[in-house]
Amino acid sequence: MVAAETVVERGFDIGELGRPGGIGIRCQGLVHLYRTFEGHDVVALQGVDLTIAPGERVAFLGPSGSGKSTLLTLLGGIQKPSAGRIFLGDEEISRMGERYLARIRSRRVSTMLQGSTRNLLPYATARQNIAFARLALAGSERREVEPAAALLDRVGLGGQADQVVSTMSGGQRQRLALACAVSTGPQLLLADEPTSQLSHEDRDHVIELLHELGDDLGTTIVVVTHQPEVAATFPRTVTMKGGRVGSEGRDGAEYVVIGAEGVVHLPSHLADQWPQGTLVRIEPEDYDRLVVSRPSESDAGQDPEVEQ
Numbered sequence: 223m224v225a226a227e228t229v230v231e232r233g234f235d236i237g238e239l240g241r242p243g244g245i246g247i248r249c250q251g252l253v254h255l256y257r258t259f260e261g262h263d264v265v266a267l268q269g270v271d272l273t274i275a276p277g278e279r280v281a282f283l284g285p286s287g288s289g290k291s292t293l294l295t296l297l298g299g300i301q302k303p304s305a306g307r308i309f310l311g312d313e314e315i316s317r318m319g320e321r322y323l324a325r326i327r328s329r330r331v332s333t334m335l336q337g338s339t340r341n342l343l344p345y346a347t348a349r350q351n352i353a354f355a356r357l358a359l360a361g362s363e364r365r366e367v368e369p370a371a372a373l374l375d376r377v378g379l380g381g382q383a384d385q386v387v388s389t390m391s392g393g394q395r396q397r398l399a400l401a402c403a404v405s406t407g408p409q410l411l412l413a414d415e416p417t418s419q420l421s422h423e424d425r426d427h428v429i430e431l432l433h434e435l436g437d438d439l440g441t442t443i444v445v446v447t448h449q450p451e452v453a454a455t456f457p458r459t460v461t462m463k464g465g466r467v468g469s470e471g472r473d474g475a476e477y478v479v480i481g482a483e484g485v486v487h488l489p490s491h492l493a494d495q496w497p498q499g500t501l502v503r504i505e506p507e508d509y510d511r512l513v514v515s516r517p518s519e520s521d522a523g524q525d526p527e528v529e530q
C-alpha cells in the first residue's frame with residue numbers, strides 16, 4: 223500500500239516550479255453535496271478516503287454519476303468539499319483561502335476538463351494558448367519552463383504552432399490541451415476523460431504522451447476514464463461506486479476496500495486487525511473457504527482464511 227503521509231516542499235518558492243517532481247494527495251472523509259435549482263441536495267461523494275503518493279499515476283473508473291468528476295474537481299481546487307479534508311503535499315487546500323487556491327491552480331496543479339475546447343482558446347493559435355496558460359507564472363518562472371516551441375514539438379504539433387485551434391482536429395486539440403496543461407510544470411495533472419472523443423490512434427497517442435510527460439516531469443497524474451484501454455496503462459485504478467471508493471486495482475489485480483458503510487464487512491476478529499480503508503482481495507479456495515489477502519507482502523502479515 224502507498225505511504226499514508228506524503229510531503230513535498232512547503233510554500234510557493236519560485237524555484238520549485240521548474241523542478242520536476244510530483245505532489246502527494248491525501249483525502250479524509252470527503253463529502254460533497256450539490257444543491258439543485260429545485261432546492262434538493264444531491265450527494266455526489268459520501269466519505270472518500272484516498273491517498274495518492276507523489277508521482278503516482280491513477281485512473282478513476284466507475285459508472286456514470288459515481289462521483290469521479292466531482293472528486294477530480296475537488297483535488298484540483300476548483301470546488302471545495304462540503305465536508306472532509308484534502309491535502310496536496312502538506313498544504314490543506316480544503317481550508318485554503320481563494321487567493322492561495324488560485325495560485326495552486328495556476329502553478330502547481332493543472333486540470334484538463336472534459337472536452338478539449340473547454341481548456342483552450344478556440345480563436346487563438348497553439349503558441350498563443352501556451353502563452354496564455356503561462357500568464358500566471360512570474361517572469362523568472364517562465365524562464366525555467368520548457369520553451370513553447372519545444373513543448374509543441376514534443377506533442378507532435380511543431381508544425382502547427384501558428385495554427386488557430388478551431389481549425390485543428392480533435393486529436394490535435396487534445397494534444398495541445400495536454401501541452402498547455404503541463405506548460406506550467408505542474409506537480410499534479412488531473413484529466414477528465416482526456417481521450418473520450420478521439421479515434422483509437424489519437425487516444426493511444428495522447429495517453430502515450432501523458433505517460434511520457436509524467437516520466438520526464440515526475441508529475442502525479444490522475445485521469446478519469448471510461449475506457450478500459452486507457453485504464454490498463456495505469457498501474458493503479460480507483461473504482462468509484464455511489465460516491466465512495468468501491469475497489470482498487472494494483473498492477474492488474476482488483477481489491478475491495480473495507481469500509482464503515484460496508485463495501486466489505488469482515489468477521490470482527492479480522493476487522494480489528496485490518497481497519498477501514500484496508501484493501502483486500504477475497505478469493506474462493508475449495509468449496510467452503512475464502513482466502514482474504516492484502517496487496518503488499520510488507521503489509522499483509524498472515525493472510526487469514528475465513529469459513530464460508
Ligand SMILES: Nc1ncnc2c1ncn2[C@@H]1O[C@H](COP(=O)(O)OP(=O)(O)OP(=O)(O)O)[C@@H](O)[C@H]1O
Pocket residue numbers: 256257258264265266284285286287288289290291292293462
Ligand atoms: N452541478 C451539479 N448539480 C447537481 N448535481 C450534480 C452536479 N454535478 C454533478 N451532480 C451529480 O453528482 C453526482 C456525481 O456526479 P459526477 O459528475 O461527479 O459523476 P461521474 O462519475 O463523473 O459521472 P460521469 O461518468 O457521467 O461523468 C451525480 O448524481 C450527478 O448527477
